Amino acid sequence: MAGIRQRYLDTLRRKPADGWVWAPNFDYWLAYNTRAGAVPAKYRGMSRNDIVRTVGGAIWNRCSCLKTTYDSSVAVRRYQTSDGNAVEYETPVGTVREAWQKAENEFATPFLCEHRLKSADDCAAVQYLAEATRYEANLEAVQKAVAETGDDGVVLFMGCSVPFIQFAKTDAGYLNAYYLLEDEPERVERLLAAYTRAYLQAYTEAARMPIDIIATNDNMDGRTVSPSLFKKYAIPFYQVARDIVHGGGKLFLGHWCGQTEMLLEHVPGCGLDVVEAIVSKPMAPITLAEALNRLRGEVTLQGGIPSVLVCPQGGTRADFERYISETILPLKGRTGFVVGMSDNVPPDADFSRVESVAAMLGL
16 A cells, blocks of 8 residues: 555546545644644644644645845845834835735734735836846755655645736735736736746746645636636746646646636646645535536646635534535545645634544545
8 A cells, every 4th residue: 555645646646546635734723823822732842744644634745945035136124014014125126115914913924915016117126026036945944844744745845826926916916916917018018027937947946856746826716817817827837837847757736725616627738737725615606526527637636625614613513524424525536636625724723623534534
């Protein structure tokens, strides 16, 4: 019988596997509750990887395999604000700033409240930043992740989203981005080309590392990236990046944690090997089986357990067990399916439900 790591890789490659792969993602649950001092006593002092082992899961180890720096022409200033923090980037062609605001309490992740690209005049400085970014191997971090994971899971690099998503979601905010795309298409296209060059360089470096997967941190959502935008901006990038990723012997994965049912039919042939964190009912108007059918057995799906179902607000323990029995278990033996979270275990989850999955799968 194959070990966990080999079974995981075989499943991701859509090969017949000799059992389930259960890859829980509870990094945010753990980070939040560690800061809040609310981690269950039996897990206190344990690493994330050891908690995964304890609950019978396969490790999904996201590793910082690259160091990101700017060349000496960029000055970066970080400082606290009254309700969060900010970063200012000074370049020879302009200065831009972005800021984060504290969320509901000090334990939660701050949210981006001020985008760096506020008007067309900021395009030059943001483009300069993209062109001034350097990616270097962080081999020590990779070796540590590989050693900690062992035969109990996989190691991946997650970063560098589709350039359009970096521009629209992070740099400008989607509403402003759509106006800029319409009003200043040449400036936007130059910026996207700069990001593409930078990100492909990052993937080239990552492909040399002893990791298993290179992933785009897209948070893909069909409500903000329409099928037409997906075909214009995502597919060409995925296909070029795929050649780099596959050249290094890695799998290529997209982090798709939004409502993506309207995009799934375009995924086969787009360049991705895996879509991860796919959301299904009751969080999206598509069943898990329907999502798998739209991938036509050509791309692996990792996900299947909607995050609301591990929370008391999302249903009772009986509701959760019924979902596993009626939705997950009938998929046993189906190639190209890894049982995972869609997207992450929330801070206020009933963690005993996460603990129970392995037994329900017969692991």
